[in-house]
Amino acid sequence: MGRPPVPLLSTELIAGAAMDLVSATGGFTIPELARRLKVSPSSLYNHVSGREQIVELLRERAMSEVELPDDDPDRPWTETVAEIMRSYRRSYARYPRLIPLLTAHAVNSSQAFTMYNALAGALTRAGFSAADTLRVITLMDCFVLGSALDLAAPVEPWESGAEVGPELAAALATGGPKPDRADDAFEFGLAVVLRGLADLTDR
Amino acid sequence: MGRPPVPLLSTELIAGAAMDLVSATGGFTIPELARRLKVSPSSLYNHVSGREQIVELLRERAMSEVELPDDDPDRPWTETVAEIMRSYRRSYARYPRLIPLLTAHAVNSSQAFTMYNALAGALTRAGFSAADTLRVITLMDCFVLGSALDLAAPVEPWESGAEVGPELAAALATGGPKPDRADDAFEFGLAVVLRGLADLTDR
Numbered sequence: 001m002g003r004p005p006v007p008l009l010s011t012e013l014i015a016g017a018a019m020d021l022v023s024a025t026g027g028f029t030i031p032e033l034a035r036r037l038k039v040s041p042s043s044l045y046n047h048v049s050g051r052e053q054i055v056e057l058l059r060e061r062a063m064s065e066v067e068l069p070d071d072d073p074d075r076p077w078t079e080t081v082a083e084i085m086r087s088y089r090r091s092y093a094r095y096p097r098l099i100p101l102l103t104a105h106a107v108n109s110s111q112a113f114t115m116y117n118a119l120a121g122a123l124t125r126a127g128f129s130a131a132d133t134l135r136v137i138t139l140m141d142c143f144v145l146g147s148a149l150d151l152a153a154p155v156e157p158w159e160s161g162a163e164v165g166p167e168l169a170a171a172l173a174t175g176g177p178k179p180d181r182a183d184d185a186f187e188f189g190l191a192v193v194l195r196g197l198a199d200l201t202d203r
Numbered sequence: 204m205g206r207p208p209v210p211l212l213s214t215e216l217i218a219g220a221a222m223d224l225v226s227a228t229g230g231f232t233i234p235e236l237a238r239r240l241k242v243s244p245s246s247l248y249n250h251v252s253g254r255e256q257i258v259e260l261l262r263e264r265a266m267s268e269v270e271l272p273d274d275d276p277d278r279p280w281t282e283t284v285a286e287i288m289r290s291y292r293r294s295y296a297r298y299p300r301l302i303p304l305l306t307a308h309a310v311n312s313s314q315a316f317t318m319y320n321a322l323a324g325a326l327t328r329a330g331f332s333a334a335d336t337l338r339v340i341t342l343m344d345c346f347v348l349g350s351a352l353d354l355a356a357p358v359e360p361w362e363s364g365a366e367v368g369p370e371l372a373a374a375l376a377t378g379g380p381k382p383d384r385a386d387d388a389f390e391f392g393l394a395v396v397l398r399g400l401a402d403l404t405d406r
Contacts, residue, residue, distance in 0.1 A: 026229025146345030
């Protein structure tokens with residue numbers, strides 16, 4: 001009667017605890033997760049098949065705020081791709097320490113496939129070959145995940161010191177406050193990448 | 204006499220143990236590090252000032268294989284920048300799980316400053332304004348760190364499944380074995396980024 005209610009174990013609770021561990025320590029193990037949830041490791045296996053499934057649950061959380069634009073064939077492909085990239089970066093930037101864990105595991109979640117399908121469709125319609133579509137998706141992934149890490153970087157990315165040369169000092173002096181500086185650099189980078197890609201489709 | 208020699212504690216040993224912990228678990232704490240080295244936390248503080256200094260020692264290891272080209276003003280800036288980027292990616296790809304830890308801390312190591320000074324010098328000579336030089340350096344950082352994570356990704360980056368649409372399936376079918384596929388995608392991405400940047404300097 002006076003006993004506090006114990007939340008039932010669920011995949012939701014398991015994923016939440018794993019995310020807390022990753023955000024605090026950079027990783028998780030099944031025994032750590034069981035200790036944190038005050039259950040035995042074997043109880044976890046009643047809800048998830050193992051570590052791989054937990055990683056995919058984390059990937060779904062990281063991607064939960066990715067919004068895909070409506071599929072409009074009349075819209076320039078660069079706009080469609082830019083919109084996907086912006087939303088992908090914002091969603092992942094919430095969990096920067098998760099990124100190397102996710103890239104170390106093969107993708108196997110619906111949200112991820114939905115996004116990559118949308119990208120592949122837009123790039124194919126833009127005229128990229130199948131091989132270039134794979135290369136462009138890889139470039140986008142690398143740029144977006146790096147940018148999500150940059151958004152989580154400290155306000156002062158460089159300690160000021162005597163070793164900073166004049167050109168670097170002049171560049172650093174132009175940096176505004178975060179997150180505006182990261183957003184500005186991301187939009188600049190996105191425009192550079194799309195311009196470089198548009199050159200390819202124009203040839 | 205029969206006692207095995209105990210290695211003396213040094214910043215080298217501390218950095219090596221911290222790197223092992225990060226590679227295995229994604230992070231490190233001072234108590235974990237002390238346990239691993241079989242010393243007390245206070246002994247660590249006889250060699251390092253704290254966690255920040257250890258992170259910088261790890262950054263120096265991650266950058267230890269970065270090679271900077273000779274400063275040749277007659278060489279096209281795109282070649283100089285491409286060479287720095289290739290060597291930066293190769294060096295960081297050895298320690299993918301270290302990346303979010305490094306991006307979460309302000310840079311304060313000589314190797315890093317030397318590389319960023321070389322980049323800022325090449326970009327300034329190419330005609331980029333101080334503000335654009337900072338943006339280009341951020342773009343390069345994001346792309347290279349994302350690519351270092353991609354190089355460490357599994358051979359099969361996507362589990363095959365019914366959710367893969369026809370355009371994505373066609374793209375994935377073109378992917379060769381790793382690390383060739385990652386190298387090919389990096390060279391493609393580098394060329395795209397440099398083409399997009401060259402457009403800016405030509406205007």
